[in-house]
Amino acid sequence: MSIEFLLTSLVIVVTPGTGALYTVSAGLARGARASTVAAFGCTLGIVPHLVAAVTGLAALLNASAVAFQTLKYAGVGYLLYLAWATLRDRSALTVAEQDSAPRPALKVITTGVLINILNPKLTIFFFAFLPQFVPAGTPGAWLRMTELSGVFMLLTFVVFAAYGRFAAAFRDRVAARPAVTTGLRRIFGAAYAVLAGVLALEA
Template sequence: MPVSALLTYTLVALVAVVTPGLDTMLMLRHTLLGGRRAGFRALTGINLGCLVWGTASIAGLTALLAASRIAYDVVRIGGAAYLLWLGGSALWRSFRHQVPDAEVIVEPGRGALRAGLVTNLLNPKVGVFYLSLLPQFLPAGSGQAAWGALLVFVHVALGWAWMSTVLLLANQARRFLMRTAVKRWLDRLTATVLIGLGVRIATESR
């Protein structure tokens, strides 16, 4: 692969990474409401999902999403339903209970990692992104799987570096958001955004 092609891919991947989206929103929610550790767990789950999508793209499995409207819609509706469940359950808890200072309305432990992983895997646009981008930068001939793995790694590494920076900055801002009332309304706001994203994914076309 020419160096110029690799640099071009890196630039395109960087633009995709720094553009705020569902993964960024989910990571910020866990960071602001659960702390740095919860944020990194969610970020780890997101990047594991990217690795799964990237591997599936190299193996050709995500071609099914591009070729089959039914397969794409199944994943899309599943992702929308999961987002609606995440946002709806958070809203229900925030209105039903008074939130003590030590409590946050996010899933502790492996829950943040699971939320990041499942949300990413149920977002078919991640698979379509890899499927549409990788073939344009793979060299002809043998070794395409190895080059494809390198391109996926570059994208995941850029995502980890950028979102880790955003996460650490958000964690610093968290010090000003620890009062009970602020946390409660912040959770309601982010939960509402998740519901909105779920509705958008459910109703949008390919």
């Protein structure tokens, strides 16, 4: 495995996107455990893109404008839903809330999975990025692509979990200031909406 692959993957993963934003939001709202679960969900959401790239479905998606646009606008719609849900949330942000009525892990994971499944940029990334590190004619190329994808997923989980736990470390300070909590929700809601707009305007 080349150092170029590791460095490029790390740069891509560290660059904040919807998955990182969701993990940070989970860390601030529900603590370190929830942020780790959210990071796991976002990582699972990469699997369909991995499978598409390895099996060649990414080529079909890339060639079909209708398929790509459908996936893109589904992602836009989901990001707008997240923006709306975040802005309308009026629940208190307290440690007691985390202990007595935590959000079901399955729901946190499902949201994380959907965020990355509905991200067409991931499919394009795998289709355009992985082949550069698997020379044509390589025996067992699909196995090599799967191995590299696994490394990318591991980096994603570690970086996202670190983002979430860093956010969770400031949770108590945020919870003690209702105005800060409201401001953060507005920031996250606006960020989801902006990301939706950027995705919608991309060719």
